[in-house]
Amino acid sequence: MGEAIVITSGKGGVGKTTTSANIGTALALMEKKVCLIDTDIGLRNLDVIMGLENRIIYDIVDVIEGRCKLKQALIRDKRFEFLSLLPAAQTSDKTAVTSEGMKEIITELKQEYDYIIIDCPAGIEQGYQNAVAGADRAIVVTTPEKASVRDADRIIGLLEKEEMMESPRLVINRIRNHMMKSGDMIDVDDIVQLLSIDLIGIVIDDEEVIKASNKGEPVALTPNSKASIAYRNIARRILGESVPLQSLEDEKGMFQRVKEFFRMGS
Amino acid sequence: MLDKKQLVTIKGTREGLILFIDEACSFNEAITELHDKINSSKPKPDEPIVSVTVKLGNRYLKTEQEERLREIISTENRFEIYAIESDVVLKDDALRWKENSEVKIVNQIIRSGQVLNITGDLLLIGDVNPGGKVIATGNVYIMGNLYGIAHAGVNGDHNTFIIASYMKPTQLRIANYISRAPDYESEGVYMECGLIDEEQDKIIIDRLQVLARKRLELNGFERRIQNG
Numbered sequence: 001m002g003e004a005i006v007i008t009s010g011k012g013g014v015g016k017t018t019t020s021a022n023i024g025t026a027l028a029l030m031e032k033k034v035c036l037i038d039t040d041i042g043l044r045n046l047d048v049i050m051g052l053e054n055r056i057i058y059d060i061v062d063v064i065e066g067r068c069k070l071k072q073a074l075i076r077d078k079r080f081e082f083l084s085l086l087p088a089a090q091t092s093d094k095t096a097v098t099s100e101g102m103k104e105i106i107t108e109l110k111q112e113y114d115y116i117i118i119d120c121p122a123g124i125e126q127g128y129q130n131a132v133a134g135a136d137r138a139i140v141v142t143t144p145e146k147a148s149v150r151d152a153d154r155i156i157g158l159l160e161k162e163e164m165m166e167s168p169r170l171v172i173n174r175i176r177n178h179m180m181k182s183g184d185m186i187d188v189d190d191i192v193q194l195l196s197i198d199l200i201g202i203v204i205d206d207e208e209v210i211k212a213s214n215k216g217e218p219v220a221l222t223p224n225s226k227a228s229i230a231y232r233n234i235a236r237r238i239l240g241e242s243v244p245l246q247s248l249e250d251e252k253g254m255f256q257r258v259k260e261f262f263r264m265g266s
Numbered sequence: 267m268l269d270k271k272q273l274v275t276i277k278g279t280r281e282g283l284i285l286f287i288d289e290a291c292s293f294n295e296a297i298t299e300l301h302d303k304i305n306s307s308k309p310k311p312d313e314p315i316v317s318v319t320v321k322l323g324n325r326y327l328k329t330e331q332e333e334r335l336r337e338i339i340s341t342e343n344r345f346e347i348y349a350i351e352s353d354v355v356l357k358d359d360a361l362r363w364k365e366n367s368e369v370k371i372v373n374q375i376i377r378s379g380q381v382l383n384i385t386g387d388l389l390l391i392g393d394v395n396p397g398g399k400v401i402a403t404g405n406v407y408i409m410g411n412l413y414g415i416a417h418a419g420v421n422g423d424h425n426t427f428i429i430a431s432y433m434k435p436t437q438l439r440i441a442n443y444i445s446r447a448p449d450y451e452s453e454g455v456y457m458e459c460g461l462i463d464e465e466q467d468k469i470i471i472d473r474l475q476v477l478a479r480k481r482l483e484l485n486g487f488e489r490r491i492q493n494g
Contacts, residue, residue, distance in 0.1 A: 150378050153395050157377035194395060194413075196375060 002033075002110040005117055005238070006135035008159075010151030012122030014143045015173040018209060018218075019231075020119035021049045023139075025218040026235035028083040032114040035074065037086045037105070039131040040121035041097060044088035050077065051216020052085055061089035064101040070108055079221070084113070095126075099133035106134030115238070124158060132159070138168040139200060144175055144185040153195055169200040171234060176205050177248040201234035202245060203227050273299045282317035282348060285339075289323035293331055301338055304345075318345045322352040366403060376400055376414065396436060405429070415439065416460075425481060427461035429474065435460075438469050445469040 007020045017040075024036045038046035041061065047053045058073035063086070070086075077083035086105070089096075109116050120131035132138065138159050142152035152170070159168045172188055179185040192199050206227035212219035220231040226246070233243045273296045275286040287296050318339060327335065332350060339345050355363075369387040376382050376390070378397030387404035394400055398414035405426045406418045412430035417439035419426030424441045434454030437446045440462050459477055463470040 150397055153378040153397065157380050160377075194393075196393070 002113045003115055003137070004106050004110065004135045005115065006120050006131050006138045007117060007141060008120035008128065008131065008138055008155055009122070009141040009148070010124065010155040011142075011148045014141050014148050015203075016122070016141050017045045017049055017119050018213060019139070019141050019171055019173065019203075020117050021046060021213075021218045022220040022227075022231035023235055023238070024083060024115075024117045025050075025080075025220040026232045027115050027117075027238065028077070028080040029220065029232065030235060030239065031082075032239075033082040033112065034080075034115045034117060035084045035086065035109050035113040037109075037116060037118045038088040039097070039102070039118060039127060041088050041094035041127065042090065043121070044090055046119050047075070047085060047087045048216065049213045049218065050085055052077065052087075053216075056087050059087045059089040060105070061093075061096045063105060064098070065096055070105060082113075097127075097130050099130055102130045103134040124155070128158075132162060132165075135165065137166040139171055140168050140195075140197070141171045141173050142191065142195075143173050144180065144188070144191060146186065149186060149191055149194065156195060156197060167197060169198045170195060171200055172202045174205040175202055175248065180248070199245075200237050201230055202248075203230040203234075204246075204248065274303055276303065282319065283345070285318055285320045287320065287322055287325065289325045293325075293327075297334065297338065300335075304338065313344050315344050315346050317348040319348050320350045322350065324353050326352060326354045326356065369404075369407075370402075375410075378414075394435075402426075411454075418460075424462050424464075425483070427459050427477065427481060429457075429459045429477075432456050433458055433460070433471065438471070440469055443469050 007016050007023070009016050020036060024034045027034045036046060036050070037060070038044050039060070047056060052075050055075045058068040060073065062068045063070050063073045074084040074086055077085065106116055118131050118135055121127035140152050140155055140159070142148045156168055159165060170192065172191060175188070176185060180187060188199075188202060204226045206219070206225055208222060208225035209219045209227045212222065219225055219228045222228050230246055233246060236243050271288070273288040273291050277284045277286065287300070320335065320339070327350070335350070336347055339347055365385050367386060369389050370384050371389045371391065372382060372384070373391040374382075375392045376394045376398035378395055380398050382388070382390070382400045384400070384402040386402065387407065388400060388402040389407045389409070390400060391409045393410040394408060394412045394414040394416060396413045399417070400406060400408070400415070401417040401420050403419065403421045403423070406416045406428040408416065408428075408430040410430070411432045412435050414435065415437045416428045416430070416435060418428045419441040422441045426440055428438055428440065432454050435447060437444060438460040440460065443462055445460075445468060455471060457474055458471050459474050460469055460471045461477070461480065462468070
């Protein structure tokens with residue numbers, strides 16, 4: 001029996017879809033069976049970031065309205081055998097999706113997969129309700145900005161009212177270390193203290209993420225970038241491992257180290 | 267006729283007249299007798315105004331009955347009603363009193379978009395995050411951080427106040443007064459209280475010690491009951 005995790009944030013543009021794609025990919029890297037669901041009807045992106053856009057034949061609305069079987073709509077990832085994507089509809093009427101329909105789909109997927117990652121649309125309307133309906137737990141994504149933290153707080157309040165759901169966990173995305181140091185960005189500790197939920201990962205603002213997304217290959221696949229390691233750590237924490245938080249400091253180059261050595265002497 | 271028990275007894279004291287109304291007879295009987303008694307002793311227009319306290323014993327007056335009583339005593343006389351005292355209260359009134367004077371304990375984080383509405387005093391164990399709001403008819407005590415909005419004395423009680431372990435509110439509201447955070451970035455304060463300063467006619471934030479001087483009734487347990 002699998003576990004359904006919804007990735008949500010309230011505010012748009014904080015990296016829900018990127019986080020969904022990368023957590024899914026990282027879990028697949030650890031040989032878990034993963035299914036990604038895009039619930040952002042009308043503005044689907046997850047397929048683009050996964051590089052699976054050209055394979056879509058049926059979508060989630062087709063499944064709910066009975067035009068195809070769930071298995072037919074699932075797209076197998078080109079890199080992993082046990083990573084699938086259920087894409088959102090791009091054109092259909094979004095009122096077709098209901099909480100009940102979502103619950104049915106997720107229950108069916110849970111038989112087959114270890115993890116079902118649900119990418120939630122921005123906002124707190126019906127789309128959010130649908131995405132949350134079948135989930136067992138939630139991961140809230142925020143960035144170190146006031147507006148984003150405020151919306152995360154709002155979403156956590158709503159999630160806490162949801163029955164049958166474990167306490168949500170937090171991912172802080174797009175951290176810029178130099179701004180956080182200078183106090184221009186809200187500190188990780190301050191965010192955690194305000195939202196008072198468990199932190200499951202911090203992800204640095206990394207250019208590699210944008211490059212990878214544009215190529216249709218989630219950054220979690222590239223082994224060396226900081227963001228990739230951050231996403232893999234999140235996946236490990238989902239599996240129950242205890243992994244220390246990534247250091248925000250940049251690796252120092254040789255030149256920098258020599259410079260510091262001489263400064264120490266003077 | 268003489269041995270008939272008097273329904274209305276009038277007693278004079280230094281503070282004024284005390285009017286005892288028999289608690290067992292019907293209201294109409296009492297009113298008739300009262301009417302007669304008062305009319306028989308018409309005062310002269312130059313007499314000073316006398317204050318009257320009405321004691322009802324175990325009788326409860328409905329609003330319209332009370333109005334009638336006031337009408338009879340006050341019109342065409344130099345009487346002024348000081349108080350109408352009854353030993354009984356309605357169960358509903360009593361419960362409302364209790365509700366209004368109780369401290370309600372809530373253990374929760376009030377997050378953005380959430381509103382907590384309380385009758386009586388609120389003791390919140392947890393934070394009020396930005397965008398969150400707590401409202402109470404009495405005082406607000408917050409054991410946690412107040413970043414959002416707190417409203418004390420929502421029904422208009424000017425003597426209520428707001429206390430928080432750490433205070434950096436978006437707004438403080440007490441009765442019909444509102445104060446907001448300054449537009450510049452500011453530090454919050456620890457263990458302070460917000461209350462209405464009558465002289466400045468606005469909400470001030472001050473150390474907790476001032477409460478001991480400015481809100482004396484806080485030490486009394488039955489303060490609300492006494493205030494009515």
